[in-house]
Amino acid sequence: MRDARDVSEQLVRQGETRDLSLASYLLARSAVSHARLRAVKFSHGHARGSAASPATADSVHGDSSHAPPPARAVRTRRRSLPRRDWAPTSRMAVQAMIAALIATGVGELISASRWYWAVLTAFLIFVGGNSRSGVFTRAYRRVAGTGVGLAIGIAAVALSGSHEPAVVGVCVIAVFGMLYFGPLSYFYAAMFVSVLLVALFRLLGVLDSSVLELRLVETLSGAVIGVLCAYLIVSATSRPALLGSVDAYFNALDRLLRAVRDQRFTDQTEPMRLLRAVESAQANLDQDVTAMSAAFAVGSPHRESEAVHLMFDASRASARLVQAVLASQGTPSTDGPRVSVLEDAVDHVLEASAVARRTLHGEDAKLGDGSVGQNAPVALVVDQLRGVPQGNTATRDALLALGRIHWALRQLIGRRERESKKNPHSGVPSGGHMVGPAGIEPTTSTV
Secondary structure (H helix, E strand, O other): OHHHHHHHHHHHHHHHHOOOOHHHHHHHHHHHHHHHHHHOOOOOOOOOOOOOOHHHHHHHOOOOOOOOOOOOOOOOOOOOOOHHHOOHHHHHHHHHHHHHHHHHHHHHHHOOOOOHHHHHHHHHOOOOOOOHHHHHHHHHHHHHHHHHHHHHHHHHHHHHOOOHHHHHHHHHHHHHHHHHHOOOOHHHHHHHHHHHHHHHHHHHOOOOHHHHHHHHHHHHHHHHHHHHHHHHOOOOOOHHHHHHHHHHHHHHHHHHHHHHHHOOOOOOOHHHHHHHHHHHHHHHHHHHHHHOHHHHHHHOHHHHHHHHHHHHHHHHHHHHHHHHHHHHHOOOOOOOOOHHHHHHHHHHHHHHHHHHHHHHOOOOOOOOOOOOOOHHHHHHHHHHHOOOOOOOHHHHHHHHHHHHHHHHHHHHHHHHHHHHHHOOOOOOOOOOOOOOOOOOOOOOOOO
């Protein structure tokens, strides 16, 4: 092969210097090109036919010592999502699955025939919850409702004696109570289910103290397992969800106040829509706080209920404000609320709303005048009423409603100062792991 290549190269050189037929010259050049192509050593990752690359040039001359190493395929690793960024449904699904699995083993150790009570409790406390504090509250209510229901059921069956129709009546009442009062609180649902269970065992003739004891022990073990899984497995604080409800309430309230200040309603039904948004946000916040009531009871049971009650006062005053606005729309412009007076009053309320929001977030915030006294809203109303014409009831009612909202918001702001005086060492500065004294949740370790 090498001899044929040498002969072809000699013919090419002769064709360039001497007279040689065109066919012989082209045949010699094609033979040389074919020989050089066969001498090329291709490596993995290099494109074939790239004769201009350094590796190809070195290979043509037989020198591949300086050829670059073959390229390696780069694999991009997918970064896992941090556990605190998981959706609440994903976290609770994992927690409930592990809790049910552990409760199966623990329930079997307690009783081989009633182990499912522990599994049901470990699973059901996650239903309808969206936070670990909600799971803790449902577990507390289920255990408490089970204990109270067993006591009531035993008493009801004992009073019924051997009369089966009376026991059947107890079952019917228990079913009615479970369906009627169950939506109000999980405690009532667990209580009436336990009453029904005792009555059914009495009708079946298997009522025994050991069975009722197993019911209570299995329920308690399942609740403990569920709470531990909620707090220890891919757990996240309930603070963001609760503060999200707080922000939703203040956003709805601010939209209503700004609409009243600007007097720019598209139709007569817009004030009612804004009011319904405030009341809906208030109901959602109340529901979230109620779902976490057991967790709040560990830290400060009265503080959160006071904050929610003050917000309810602000919502009720907002309804009076909307009534005054609707009344002003049906009167001539000369008798309606004076825009300049309302603008000044609403600006004060909006300022108090912003400071109250920051206070509930655990931040150190004060009003522009630095005052948090109870007489400040009264002074605001008195000052504004001086500029209202005599007989202008719409403006007067609107200012009184704004004064009530202002008072409720100032009470929220003043809670931090009052509690700091009672316990100067309570709370952690902003940015810590505990919300300050005026915060709406006690500690992130509990909630």
